[in-house]
Amino acid sequence: MKILLVKCHKNTIYSAYQPIICEPLELEYISTMLDEESIKHNIIDRLIDNRSFKNCIINCTPDVLFLTGYITAVDTILKYANYAKKQNKDIKVVVGGVHSEVNYEDFFSLDIDVIQHQGDLHTSKALIRFLKEAFNSSGKEKWRDFDYKSLEDISGLAYLQHGNWKVNEKKAIDFYTLPLPKRTIMKEHPYKARYMNYIGLALLKTSISCPYSCRFCYCKEINKGIYLKRPIEEVIMEIKAIDEEYIWIVDDTFLIDRTSTLDFIDRIKKEGINKKWIAYSRADFIANNEDIIKMLSEIGFVEIIAGLEDSSDEFLDSYEKGTSKNEGEEAVRILKENNIRLTGLFLAGIDFKKRDFKRLRAWIKKMNLKSYTVSIFTPLKGTELYEEYKDRIDVKDFSKYDFLHLVLRPTHMSKLRFYMYFYMIYVEQFFSSPYIRSFLKHRLKEILKKKSISK
Ligand code: SF4
Numbered sequence: 428m429k430i431l432l433v434k435c436h437k438n439t440i441y442s443a444y445q446p447i448i449c450e451p452l453e454l455e456y457i458s459t460m461l462d463e464e465s466i467k468h469n470i471i472d473r474l475i476d477n478r479s480f481k482n483c484i485i486n487c488t489p490d491v492l493f494l495t496g497y498i499t500a501v502d503t504i505l506k507y508a509n510y511a512k513k514q515n516k517d518i519k520v521v522v523g524g525v526h527s528e529v530n531y532e533d534f535f536s537l538d539i540d541v542i543q544h545q546g547d548l549h550t551s552k553a554l555i556r557f558l559k560e561a562f563n564s565s566g567k568e569k570w571r572d573f574d575y576k577s578l579e580d581i582s583g584l585a586y587l588q589h590g591n592w593k594v595n596e597k598k599a600i601d602f603y604t605l606p607l608p609k610r611t612i613m614k615e616h617p618y619k620a621r622y623m624n625y626i627g628l629a630l631l632k633t634s635i636s637c638p639y640s641c642r643f644c645y646c647k648e649i650n651k652g653i654y655l656k657r658p659i660e661e662v663i664m665e666i667k668a669i670d671e672e673y674i675w676i677v678d679d680t681f682l683i684d685r686t687s688t689l690d691f692i693d694r695i696k697k698e699g700i701n702k703k704w705i706a707y708s709r710a711d712f713i714a715n716n717e718d719i720i721k722m723l724s725e726i727g728f729v730e731i732i733a734g735l736e737d738s739s740d741e742f743l744d745s746y747e748k749g750t751s752k753n754e755g756e757e758a759v760r761i762l763k764e765n766n767i768r769l770t771g772l773f774l775a776g777i778d779f780k781k782r783d784f785k786r787l788r789a790w791i792k793k794m795n796l797k798s799y800t801v802s803i804f805t806p807l808k809g810t811e812l813y814e815e816y817k818d819r820i821d822v823k824d825f826s827k828y829d830f831l832h833l834v835l836r837p838t839h840m841s842k843l844r845f846y847m848y849f850y851m852i853y854v855e856q857f858f859s860s861p862y863i864r865s866f867l868k869h870r871l872k873e874i875l876k877k878k879s880i881s882k
Contacts, residue, residue, distance in 0.1 A: 428562040431489035432457060433480060434472035435496035435503040439829045444870050448474045450620045452630045452677075453495055453524070455608035460552050462609060464559055470612045475619045480507055484514050490569060491558055495524035498807065501533055501825040508538035517569045519558065523551070526825075528597075529648050529809030531585050533825075535592050545583020545597045546635075546649065548605065553581045603635050603655035607668055614670075622675055622705055623798075623866050625730070629671040633662050633691075637679040639709070641734075642747045643774065645807045646679035656687060663694055666702070673703045673729075681706035682731075688719055695726045705730040711750045714757035724765040733758055735771040735799075738790035739783070742776060759794045768862075771799040775849055778838040784848040788855060797860040801852050802830035803845075 434451040441447075451472045461468045469487055471478045484492075492511050494504045508520045522534045523543040531544035543550055557578060563571050575588050578595075585594040613620065613629065620628040637646045638654040666674065682688055695702075704723070708731050713720055735755045737743055743750060762769040773787060791799060805828055806812040806820070813820075822834040837845040856863055 428466055428491065428559060428564065429487065429489045430461060430466055430468040430491045430493060431483060431487055432468060432470045432493045433483075433495070433507065434470075434474075435494055435500040435507060436472075436474060437496075437499040437503050437826045437829075439499065439826075440831055443874075444867065445474065446621075446623050446866065446870070448619060448621050449628075449675075449677075450475065450610065450613050450630055451495075452608060452632065454493070455610055455612070456548055456605055457493065457551055457555075458609040458611070459606045460548065460555055464555055466555070466559065472612065475612055475616050481510060484511050488515070489518060490562060491519045491521065493521045493523065495522070496526070497524065498526045498828045499826050501526060504534065505536055505538070508536060512538045519570070521554065525645070525649065529645070531594065532592075533808075535585075537587070537590075540587055541578075542585040543583060544585055544594075547583070547600045549600070550581060550583045554584060557581065597651070599651040599653045600635070600655065601653070603657050604661060605632065605657060605665075607665055610669075617670075620671075622673070622730070624869065625673045625675075625703070625705065627671045628673040628675055628705075629669045630677050631662070631665065631669070631674050632677055633657050633681065634678045634683075638683065639680070639749060640747065641749070642745075642812055643804065643806070643810070644679075645810055648809055649679075654683075659687075659690060659694055662691075663698060663700075666695075666700055667698070669702070673705060676704065676706040678707065680709055680712075680734075682708035682712040682716075682719075685716060685719065688716075688723075692719070692722050692726055700726075702727055704728045705732070707732045707734075709733065709750060710735055710755045710758040713761055714754040717761050720761050720765050720767065724767050728767050730768045730770065731762055732770045732772060733762075735759075736774045737776075738787055742774075742783075745776075746774070756794065759796065768798060769796065771796050773799060773801040775801050775803050775845075775852075777804045777833075777835060779845070779848070780839045781844075781848060784852070788852055791852075792855075792859070797856075797862045799856065801849065803833055803849060805830050805832075805834055 432454040434454060451470055454470045458468060458470060471483050494507055496504050504522055511518050511520060519540045520538060521541045522539055527534055527542050527544050528546050531542045534542045543554060561571050561573055563569055578584060578586050582595055582598045585592055618627050622628055634654065634656045636650040636652060636654045640647050704727050710733050713733060736746055736748055738752055740752050759769060806816045816835055819835045821836065827834060833842050833845060
């Protein structure tokens with residue numbers, strides 16, 4: 428049996444510059460499990476290896492196709508599934524990923540056989556074993572009849588049985604453990620993954636879900652909102668196996684509590700690990716733990732991405748963020764004093780008036796922030812907010828759910844005016860931030876060089 432694992436993408440307005448390219452970590456964990464089962468497989472991710480999906484389907488002739496991607500890639504996933512089935516009607520198509528965890532019904536298609544809507548690897552393992560069992564390696568027919576009875580026992584799967592979708596209940600996991608990911612694709616394509624100018628980047632996940640409940644956020648829906656950390660021993664073992672200089676800890680929020688952060692710092696020091704780190708944090712943790720930020724800087728933290736969201740306590744309260752404008756200002760000061768670059772994440776509310784855009788720009792200027800992104804308020808399907816706003820949502824195309832498009836009408840102005848004020852923030856960043864300009868210049872050179880080589 429041959430399996431093709433594909434990370435699916437959709438182009439956005441950032442695509443030309445690709446400021447962030449990540450390794451397909453979730454597929455690398457599945458790769459480890461497939462090795463354990465001695466199943467031949469390949470991972471493709473066009474942002475890393477530039478390979479064409481269609482060519483791979485034709486040349487690799489997989490028996491099973493695993494597709495994964497974010498909300499913006501829903502349409503790409505459906506198209507890939509359709510293409511694969513047209514090439515080979517016997518291929519089994521499996522879909523997973525964060526969108527399928529909460530919105531599995533978006534993949535109810537006759538071109539898809541199984542949807543994994545429980546993101547843990549026990550479910551993946553049980554599914555792989557089921558497929559291995561059902562595959563007929565010697566006979567003319569590639570597949571024995573699916574024994575749907577055994578699929579019924581695997582929690583967190585939805586599957587197409589004789590034209591009808593059956594959905595097994597999802598169970599939250601209560602212990603979070605992961606194997607060592609098989610990073611072959613990254614070894615074959617080193618220096619492809621990047622976060623802005625940090626090149627040679629590996630991802631690391633030390634926890635699942637988030638214990639906070641900011642109203643706009645999808646992360647808290649993962650694992651039914653139950654936050655779990657991986658055992659530190661396992662995390663250290665994984666770090667030691669990473670070759671890359673930069674490690675981006677992609678926990679929804681990494682700096683949660685003093686005890687576990689101090690434990691992490693202590694272990695990194697004791698093991699003599701010398702890496703450069705990037706991680707997400709809340710502003711209140713930074714503001715209230717200056718001593719820890721100093722220690723993080725000493726062990727190599729170079730960048731913290733913090734959800735500052737807004738400069739107004741009124742808006743912060745309405746998002747139920749649990750942080751304040753003062754904490755945001757303290758976080759900016761502390762990171763600056765400790766030489767850790769801050770990327771601030773902001774939210775442009777749908778009820779923003781002209782004065783709110785002005786206020787946000789003025790605050791960014793006052794704080795002298797050079798690296799930040801502003802997202803347009805987008806209620807993601809599967810969250811409580813989506814239910815609240817669903818009657819006002821007038822964009823159904825998921826590829827537009829990239830936080831740079833309006834999916835609902837602004838309350839106080841036309842869409843055009845909203846976009847004008849919104850993009851003005853980015854124009855201002857371009858002119859005021861040498862960091863952003865140098866990144867864009869550098870990236871443009873890389874792109875032109877690549878084009879001239881390929882001619
Ligand atoms: S915004 Fe950050 S802190 Fe809030 S729920 Fe999401 S991940 Fe957690």
